[in-house]
Ligand SMILES: Nc1ncnc2c1ncn2[C@@H]1O[C@H](COP(=O)(O)OP(=O)(O)OP(=O)(O)O)[C@@H](O)[C@H]1O
C-alpha cells in the first residue's frame with residue numbers, strides 16, 4: 001500500500017498525525033521528532049564512548065592529524081604540533097588512570113598549548129575540531145571578558161563552569177576536556193608600543209589563570225544553586241584539562257626581529273634577520289610582549305597559524321567535509337534546487353575575502369550577501385531548478401542566473417536523446 005498523500009517518517013513509519021513534528025528532506029524522505037530525539041541520543045552515546053576510548057588509548061598523532069585534515073585546510077605546522085601535543089596529553093592521562101589512584105608513576109608534566117596567528121585563520125576551529133575528534137567536552141572563553149576575582153566581569157573560574165556545562169554537568173568528564181581561551185594577547189601587561197586595552201588588570205588575569213593552567217582543584221559555584229551553602233560549589237581538578245590559548249599577538253614579529261638583531265653580529269646575522277618569522281618565537285619574546293614569565297612557563301608548546309592566500313581560501317570554500325559552499329548547496333537542495341558556484345566565482349569570493357583581512361571568516365559574510373536575494377526568492381517559487389553564481393555575481397552584483405525547471409528538464413531530455 002502506498003500512502004503518498006500522507007507523509008510518514010522514513011525511519012519509524014509513523015504518519016504525520018501520529019507524531020508532533022515531521023521534517024521532510026529532499027525527495028520523499030521524512031523524519032519525525034521522536035526519531036530525531038533518538039538520533040541525538042545515539043550521537044551523544046557515541047561521543048561518550050569515543051571519549052572513554054580516548055582516555056584508555058588515545059588516537060595516535062597520525063590519526064588525530066588525519067581527522068583534522070577532513071575539516072581544517074592548510075596550517076600544517078599547527079596540525080602536526082597539535083596532534084603530537086594532544087596525543088601526549090591524553091597518553092599522560094591514560095597512564096595516570098592505568099597506574100591507579102594510589103601509585104604515583106613518573107610525573108609527566110602538563111603541557112598546555114599556545115596558538116599564535118592572525119584572526120580567522122583557524123585557531124578556535126582547530127581546538128574545536130580536536131575536541132570533537134576525541135569526543136571530549138569543549139569550552140571557549142574570551143580572555144578580554146575575564147577579570148580577577150573581585151572585579152566586575154567574568155571570573156576566570158567561569159571557564160570551568162562552561163566546561164562542566166559542556167559535559168552536561170558531569171564533572172569527571174569535564175576534567176578531561178579541552179578549553180580554548182581566545183585573545184590571550186589582550187591580557188598582556190601594558191607595553192610602550194602597544195595600545196593595551198587593559199594594562200592594569202591584564203597581569204592580574206594572567207595571575208588568576210596560572211593555577212588553572214598548571215593543574216589544581218578549583219571550586220566553582222553551581223549555576224543557580226538552591227542547595228545548602230556547602231553544596232553550592234563544585235570541585236573540579238584541572239590536572240587533565242587541556243588548555244589551548246590563542247591570540248594574534250600583533251607586533252610579535254618585530255619583537256622577534258629586534259631580539260635576533262640584537263643577538264647577532266655581522267653580515268650573516270643581518271641576512272638571517274631579514275625575514276622575521278613567528279615560527280622563531282621564543283619564550284623571552286612573549287615576555288617582552290607582556291606575558292608574565294610564570295604564564296609563559298605554563299605554555300611549553302607554541303605553534304602558529306598563517307594568514308591564508310587566495311588558493312587556500314578557495315580550498316576552504318570547497319573542500320572540507322563541511323565546506324561553506326557544500327553547506328549552501330545542501331540548503332538549496334532541501335528546496336529541490338541545485339546551487340552551482342563556478343570556479344571563477346569561488347576565486348572571486350576568495351579575493352573579496354582577502355580584502356577584508358578577517359581570514360576565512362569573511363567568506364561566510366560574502367556568500368550570505370551574494371545569496372541573500374535568491375535565498376529569499378527561491379523557496380516560494382517552484383519553477384527554479386538551478387541557481388548559478390558566476391564571477392560577475394560576486395564582483396558586480398549581477399543577479400545570479402536562475403535556470404527554470406522546465407528548461408532544465410528539456411535540456412536533460414535533449415541530453416538523453418543525444419546519448
Ligand atoms: N584552516 C581552515 N580550514 C577550514 N576552515 C577554516 C580554517 N580556518 C578558519 N576556518 C573557518 O573560519 C572560521 C573562523 O575561524 P576561527 O574561529 O578558527 O578563527 P580564529 O583563528 O580562532 O580567529 P579569532 O582568534 O579571531 O577567533 C571557522 O569557524 C571556520 O569555519
Ligand SMILES: [Zn+2]
Nearest residue numbers: 009012032035
Ligand atoms: Zn520517526
